[in-house]
Amino acid sequence: xxxxxxxxxxxxxxxxxxxxxxxxxxxxxxxxxxxxxxxxxxxxxxxxxxxxxxxxxxxxxxxxxxxxxxxxxxxxxxxxxxxxxxxxxxxxxxxxxxxxxxxxxxxxxxxxxxxxxxxxxxxxxxxxxxxxxxxxxxxxxxxxxxxxxxxxxxxxxxxxxxxxxxxxxxxxxxxxxxxxxxxxxxxxxxxxxxxxxxxxxxxxxxxxxxxxxxxxxxxxxxxxxxxxxxxxxxxxxxxxxxxxxxxxxxxxxxxxxxxxxxxxxxxxxxxxxxxxxxxxxxxxxxxxxxxxxxxxxxxxxxxxxxxxxxxxxxxx
Amino acid sequence: xxxxxxxxxxxxxxxxxxxxxxxxxxxxxxxxxxxxxxxxxxxxxxxxxxxxxxxxxxxxxxxxxxxxxxxxxxxxxxxxxxxxxxxxxxxxxxxxxxxxxxxxxxxxxxxxxxxxxxxxxxxxxxxxxxxxxxxxxxxxxxxxxxxxxxxxxxxxxxxxxxxxxxxxxxxxxxxxxxxxxxxxxxxxxxxxxxxxxxxxxxxxxxxxxxxxxxxxxxxxxxxxxxxxxxxxxxxxxxxxxxxxxxxxxxxxxxxxxxxxxxxxxxxxxxxxxxxxxxxxxxxxxxxxxxxxxxxxxxxxxxxxxxxxxxxxxxxxxxxxxxxxxxxxxxxxxxxxxxxxxxxxxxxxxxxxxxxxxxxxxxxxxxxxxxxxxxxxxxxxxxxxxxxxxxxxxxxxxxxxxxxxxxxxxxxxxxxxxxxxxxxxxxxxxxxxxxxxxxxxxxxxxxxxxxxxxxxxxxxxxxxxxxxxxxxxxxxxxxxxxxxxxxxxxxxxxxxxxxxx
Numbered sequence: 006x007x008x009x010x011x012x013x014x015x016x017x018x019x020x021x022x023x024x025x026x027x028x029x030x031x032x033x034x035x036x037x038x039x040x041x042x043x044x045x046x047x048x049x050x051x052x053x054x055x056x057x058x059x060x061x062x063x064x065x066x067x068x069x070x071x072x073x074x075x076x077x078x079x080x081x082x083x084x085x086x087x088x089x090x091x092x093x094x095x096x097x098x099x100x101x102x103x104x105x106x107x108x109x110x111x112x113x114x115x116x117x118x119x120x121x122x123x124x125x126x127x128x129x130x131x132x133x134x135x136x137x138x139x140x141x142x143x144x145x146x147x148x149x150x151x152x153x154x155x156x157x158x159x160x161x162x163x164x165x166x167x168x169x170x171x172x173x174x175x176x177x178x179x180x181x182x183x184x185x186x187x188x189x190x191x192x193x194x195x196x197x198x199x200x201x202x203x204x205x206x207x208x209x210x211x212x213x214x215x216x217x218x219x220x221x222x223x224x225x226x227x228x229x230x231x232x233x234x235x236x237x238x239x240x241x242x243x244x245x246x247x248x249x250x251x252x253x254x255x256x257x258x259x260x261x262x263x264x265x266x267x268x269x270x271x272x273x274x275x276x277x278x279x280x281x282x283x284x285x286x287x288x289x290x291x292x293x294x295x296x297x298x299x300x301x302x303x304x305x306x307x308x309x310x311x312x313x314x315x316x317x318x319x320x321x
Numbered sequence: 322x323x324x325x326x327x328x329x330x331x332x333x334x335x336x337x338x339x340x341x342x343x344x345x346x347x348x349x350x351x352x353x354x355x356x357x358x359x360x361x362x363x364x365x366x367x368x369x370x371x372x373x374x375x376x377x378x379x380x381x382x383x384x385x386x387x388x389x390x391x392x393x394x395x396x397x398x399x400x401x402x403x404x405x406x407x408x409x410x411x412x413x414x415x416x417x418x419x420x421x422x423x424x425x426x427x428x429x430x431x432x433x434x435x436x437x438x439x440x441x442x443x444x445x446x447x448x449x450x451x452x453x454x455x456x457x458x459x460x461x462x463x464x465x466x467x468x469x470x471x472x473x474x475x476x477x478x479x480x481x482x483x484x485x486x487x488x489x490x491x492x493x494x495x496x497x498x499x500x501x502x503x504x505x506x507x508x509x510x511x512x513x514x515x516x517x518x519x520x521x522x523x524x525x526x527x528x529x530x531x532x533x534x535x536x537x538x539x540x541x542x543x544x545x546x547x548x549x550x551x552x553x554x555x556x557x558x559x560x561x562x563x564x565x566x567x568x569x570x571x572x573x574x575x576x577x578x579x580x581x582x583x584x585x586x587x588x589x590x591x592x593x594x595x596x597x598x599x600x601x602x603x604x605x606x607x608x609x610x611x612x613x614x615x616x617x618x619x620x621x622x623x624x625x626x627x628x629x630x631x632x633x634x635x636x637x638x639x640x641x642x643x644x645x646x647x648x649x650x651x652x653x654x655x656x657x658x659x660x661x662x663x664x665x666x667x668x669x670x671x672x673x674x675x676x677x678x679x680x681x682x683x684x685x686x687x688x689x690x691x692x693x694x695x696x697x698x699x700x701x702x703x704x705x706x707x708x709x710x711x712x713x714x715x716x717x718x719x720x721x722x723x724x725x726x727x728x729x730x731x732x733x734x735x736x737x738x739x740x741x742x743x744x745x746x747x748x749x750x751x752x753x754x755x756x757x758x759x760x761x762x763x764x765x766x767x768x769x770x771x772x773x774x775x776x777x778x779x780x781x782x783x784x785x786x787x788x789x790x791x792x793x794x795x796x797x798x799x800x801x802x803x804x805x806x807x808x809x810x811x812x813x814x815x816x817x818x819x820x821x
Contacts, residue, residue, distance in 0.1 A: 034702065035702045035706050035710075036702055036704065036705045037709070041701050042369065045720055045721075046721070046722070048445050049445075049739045051369060051444060051446065052445075055369055058491070086363070087510060088364055088494045156545055156549075161545070168549040169552065170549070171512065266512075266536075266537060266538060268510060268511040268512045276511055280363075280701070281701050
């Protein structure tokens with residue numbers, strides 16, 4: 006119980022400091038939302054009239070205070086750029102980015118765990134070399150470049166999909182999932198490579214432990230040792246990584262949504278920042294923060310379930 | 322247990338991948354025309370967003386004013402069927418057209434017109450501050466009186482007419498209602514806007530029944546989407562034409578109707594000295610920039626007024642500063658920069674074409690010992706620091722005009738203009754410009770506007786490079802484009818000529 010209270014307090018403090026950081030960032034970067042809406046042809050009167058209408062003529066500190074007091078009451082304010090309530094904007098976006106992240110996460114786990122085990126089993130064999138090269142490639146290739154490669158090879162040459170053809174989930178769920186497959190793959194590849202490296206290292210470490218020698222001494226088969234003992238222990242070492250992977254999946258989706266033209270939270274965030282939409286940026290940043298903090302919290306619980314020796318109440 | 326979970330995960334992935342490989346591209350004859358826009362629109366507000374080119378791509382088809390711009394830059398009657406002005410161009414009398422309907426089905430009445438004009442005045446729309454009074458003489462006759470003579474005032478009446486009371490709470494921002502050939506149907510944020518043909522349009526409407534304007538991240542996304550078949554057409558810069566296979570596309574070349582300028586901040590060192598500005602103008606070879614960066618698609622210019630404004634355009638300024646490194650060096654020496662000089666050009670990064678042109682210009686300036694450093698900044702920062710704050714040495718931009726009047730391009734060079742971001746200051750220019758505004762005789766007015774342009778060239782406010790070529794590219798199934806002297810996309814001109 007004490008643990009939950011502490012975690013909640015940390016969450017609240019994290020959100021508050023992140024919102025302050027966003028506020029200071031907005032204070033520093035130049036740009037006026039009304040001028041951005043109106044462009045270079047606007048008269049001074051037009052800009053002043055729009056600033057008045059949007060409420061952006063007030064000092065930013067005042068805008069921050071009204072946003073955060075609203076936020077506490079569950080009112081996220083109104084987007085300056087898109088002129089509608091932020092909550093309405095989020096409602097449409099959250100399912101998109103979460104589906105994208107979830108598909109990517111499933112791909113990462115489904116490919117990363119078996120490949121990691123293979124990498125450990127193939128130690129010293131030629132297969133390991135190939136896997137090593139592939140994982141190094143996966144880690145080093147920048148996300149956006151990978152997107153371009155995938156679009157080019159699978160989209161324009163092999164015609165397996167139509168780059169830019171996004172279908173909303175409100176129109177057709179299967180076609181929505183279909184349009185998320187390749188973007189999710191672009192997010193998954195680098196993260197899978199990282200996971201493979203981690204699992205391989207963790208398993209090799211475990212294989213050097215005394216209990217493995219004992220098991221061998223008892224006459225247990227290699228397969229049983231690998232899956233019955235080593236994998237279980239190696240997974241515990243890897244679970245905390247899932248939290249980090251999720252953070253990368255979310256931040257990766259910001260770029261991937263932009264490249265593939267998927268209207269999710271990442272694309273909205275870019276739109277919000279480039280148009281200096283203060284309430285929208287604040288709320289999106291907080292949303293992403295909450296997702297990441299909560300996931301890490303869940304990961305903590307999962308670790309304890311897998312390995313009860315780890316005490317949650319302790320000093321982590 | 323673990324195997325079961327793994328199996329489930331794998332099945333899920335396979336299901337998704339199977340779905341991904343499933344059929345796509347099954348098209349029917351009622352497919353909409355999908356037009357790819359680089360960027361997204363701000364909103365549909367006819368009283369504010371008229372300023373941004375992207376919004377106008379869409380709103381040009383939805384809204385109409387009392388008058389409408391035609392392809393040659395003159396204004397034609399629209400919601401009004403006739404207009405007369407008095408001798409000294411201070412009173413304009415409009416006769417409303419009968420049978421014009423809004424997209425909501427209601428007929429346009431005098432109330433709607435009066436409401437729309439008042440909205441435009443309240444919103445601070447350019448030109449509307451000169452309206453002294455506007456009133457209905459009868460149901461169909463509107464009389465607008467100006468504070469002073471303005472023969473070009475009709476250009477401002479392209480401003481949209483909307484139903485009375487329809488925008489009291491800013492409803493037009495997200496749900497526009499106009500009288501244009503296409504009506505608004507759907508707006509999916511950051512993704513697309515759908516327009517459908519308005520059957521009760523008073524004039525000759527378009528042939529396409531449904532148009533989807535898809536928002537894409539940038540010109541690379543436009544190219545990918547076009548090659549993949551996700552869009553049927555798009556508009557881009559000359560430099561993009563090289564990447565399109567002409568056999569599969571209809572490519573229409575026009576001009577973008579704005580002059581690209583290497584703007585030099587006239588009140589910041591070293592550009593306070595006209596000799597330095599002229600030296601740079603001599604060192605720059607605009608034709609070379611046009612040829613290398615935009616593959617020769619476009620036209621070299623020497624003035625802020627683009628060639629499309631034929632009456633006011635001065636072709637003699639195109640080569641006014643003919644590339645001459647010796648003259649450039651001599652001028653630099655006279656100005657005290659014998660050993661060369663270094664300056665920074667700040668360019669908005671969302672316009673790659675300006676960045677590419679600047680790279681070419683930097684290499685030309687290098688020949689005379691001038692080092693031009695390129696700094697890319699985001700659009701919001703550019704607007705705030707460079708355009709409004711005027712905190713820069715040099716920048717590169719094409720400024721478009723909101724109307725087809727020469728004032729839309731020349732007003733910013735008046736010394737005390739709020740939009741004079743180049744800090745150009747010439748009493749002779751101010752005098753010529755104001756003389757042009759006050760003129761009631763057209764020939765006299767044209768002469769004064771030309772004189773003003775000549776002063777900009779002599780004083781070398783900035784280095785005018787080119788009216789960048791603009792390309793409209795369709796798949797083989799479509800053709801037709803109307804070029805206007807302002808940034809606009811007229812969907813009534815697009816026709817389907819073949820099935821996929």
